[in-house]
Amino acid sequence: MTDEIKPDERTLRADLDAVPFQSQIDLRWGEPKIDWPFVYLWVKARLTESGIDRYWLRLDCAGYPQRAPTATFWDMEHNTQLEDAKRPWGVGEVGLAFRTDWPGDPHGNGSAFYLPCDRIALEGHADWPEKHPRRIWKPEKGVIYYLDEVTRLLDSQEYTGPRGSVA
Amino acid sequence: MPEPKQGQIKLFIDDKEVRHFDKETVLKEIAALLLDGEEGFLFLDDSEEPLDLAITLDEVGIKKHGHIHANRCRQVDVTVEYAGQSKSRKFPPTAKVKVVKEWAVRQDWEPPIDPAERPKFALFLPETDSEALSEASRIGIYLTKGKCSLTLELAYQERQQG
Numbered sequence: 437m438t439d440e441i442k443p444d445e446r447t448l449r450a451d452l453d454a455v456p457f458q459s460q461i462d463l464r465w466g467e468p469k470i471d472w473p474f475v476y477l478w479v480k481a482r483l484t485e486s487g488i489d490r491y492w493l494r495l496d497c498a499g500y501p502q503r504a505p506t507a508t509f510w511d512m513e514h515n516t517q518l519e520d521a522k523r524p525w526g527v528g529e530v531g532l533a534f535r536t537d538w539p540g541d542p543h544g545n546g547s548a549f550y551l552p553c554d555r556i557a558l559e560g561h562a563d564w565p566e567k568h569p570r571r572i573w574k575p576e577k578g579v580i581y582y583l584d585e586v587t588r589l590l591d592s593q594e595y596t597g598p599r600g601s602v603a
Numbered sequence: 604m605p606e607p608k609q610g611q612i613k614l615f616i617d618d619k620e621v622r623h624f625d626k627e628t629v630l631k632e633i634a635a636l637l638l639d640g641e642e643g644f645l646f647l648d649d650s651e652e653p654l655d656l657a658i659t660l661d662e663v664g665i666k667k668h669g670h671i672h673a674n675r676c677r678q679v680d681v682t683v684e685y686a687g688q689s690k691s692r693k694f695p696p697t698a699k700v701k702v703v704k705e706w707a708v709r710q711d712w713e714p715p716i717d718p719a720e721r722p723k724f725a726l727f728l729p730e731t732d733s734e735a736l737s738e739a740s741r742i743g744i745y746l747t748k749g750k751c752s753l754t755l756e757l758a759y760q761e762r763q764q765g
Contacts, residue, residue, distance in 0.1 A: 459615040459670065464739060528722055532765050552763055561763075568761045570734040577734075584737050591701070591738070594722045 444500045445472045448579065451501075456580050464587050466490075473498035476510060479583060481524060481590035484597035491524055493586065496555075497579070504573035505582050506548045506555040509534075517546060521600030528594040533585075536599075553582050612660050613668035617744055626661040630654055637673035644696075646672040651695040653677060672697050674743045676751035681742060683707040684729070685757040686714070696743025700726055700736045707757050725760035735760050 441449070451457060452468055452475070461468075468477040475497055478490045494510040494517075509518035520536050523546065536546040539556050548556035552564050552571040565572045573582075589595060606613075611623040616637060624633060634645050634656055644653035647663070648670040654663060663669075674696040681703055682691045690710045694703060708721040716724070725735030728745065736745070736755070745753055 455615060455619055455621050458621070459618040460739075529762055532763065535765070550763060550765075557763075564763070568763060570732065571761055571763075581734075584739060588738050592722055 442472075444498060444502075445470075448475065448497045448500045451578050451580070465583060475505075475579075476512065479587050479590060481587075482592070482595055484595075486597040488598055491518070491590070495579070495582070499555075501575035501578055504553055504555040504558055505579060506557075507582070507586070508547050508549070517544070520546065521598070523599050524590060524595055525597065525599035526589075526592075526595040530589050530592060530594040530596075533589055549586065551585055553577070553585055612665055614660075614665070615668070615670045617672050617741070618670070619744070624660055626659065626665075628660050629656070630658060630660070630663070631656040633660075633671070634673060637671075638675060641675055643673060643675040644677055646674070646695065646697045648672070648697065650697060672741060672743060674746070676743070676746060678751065679742055679746060680752040682752065682754045683710070683726070683757050684754065685710075685712055688712060689754075694742055696741060696746070698742050699738065700740050700742060701738035703742055703755070704738065704757070707755075723759055723762065724757055727756045727758055729754055729756050 449470065463480070465477050465479045468475060473496050475495045476492060478492045481489055481491055483489045492510045492512045493507050495505045495507040497505045509523050511518045511522070523536065524534055525531065526534070533550050535550050538545060538550060539548055539560060543556055548554050550557050552558065552568040553573040555573075558564060558573060608623065610626065612626050614622050614624060616622060630645055634643055645656065646653055676696055678693040679696050679698070680691060681694050682689050683703070685707070690707065692706060704724065704726050707726065708716050708724050727733070727735055742753060
């Protein structure tokens with residue numbers, strides 16, 4: 437056993453310490469906590485009638501940045517995946533990216549984002565690098581790109597609020 | 604990231620670098636430093652009007668840390684191209700790409716863009732294969748040296764299928 441920080445954690449910590457991430461603390465995200473390989477932080481959402489304007493994420497960053505992160509919405513109080521009724525919901529790409537009927541076993545439904553920058557989504561879609569060359573995960577894009585994609589969706593008109601609050 | 608000395612103010616510059624200044628620093632000095640001595644403007648986040656360069660950081664009201672955007676241009680003449688047509692409008696350099704896109708998709712294009720289709724569009728730098736511009740980024744950072752105009756392409760963002 438060794439306490440030495442592995443390269444993936446070291447790289448992720450450096451990216452979280454860099455200006456592009458730090459400059460958006462308390463604006464687009466905040467309160468990052470690392471319990472390797474997991475990173476917990478909240479991300480800003482467009483304010484809806486629900487009054488909710490942020491969601492906590494848990495990102496699994498093992499293998500970063502060669503391997504893409506994978507993330508889901510997290511219940512920090514109970515340290516578990518956020519229940520479906522409290523997850524952000526919407527139409528179009530939002531409904532697809534934050535779907536709760538996928539990826540199934542062994543990961544569990546709702547445990548990843550259906551996005552070309554998500555590790556688990558990529559593992560199940562060998563054709564995505566060709567179909568979505570601009571949006572696919574690349575190590576040089578870094579965790580900021582992943583967070584950009586999630587916050588873009590949560591700020592879009594296609595996002596309608598927590599699933600349970602939508603009529 | 605280095606921490607400021609006691610009494611200093613931490614400034615995020617264009618969301619890509621950080622610098623520390625004494626609170627008595629006059630904005631004109633900061634602008635000269637950030638713009639390599641050329642004339643230009645400083646803006647607060649989400650502000651369309653430039654700051655008065657004769658005042659100090661303390662007078663701006665920034666206490667411990669803040670966000671500043673430095674640009675040689677007071678306004679950016681943005682031209683958006685779509686379906687062989689183009690539309691232009693001036694924006695402050697602090698305008699987010701999302702604001703420009705929301706304006707662009709509402710323009711009188713032929714064929715018109717259906718309101719239900721608007722979220723599927725994104726803005727791109729012309730003649731590149733790079734990803735869509737981050738909607739949270741500011742248009743001022745995409746200006747090339749010596750220019751206060753910017754041409755962008757409006758196009759469908761690739762979408763994953765279920």
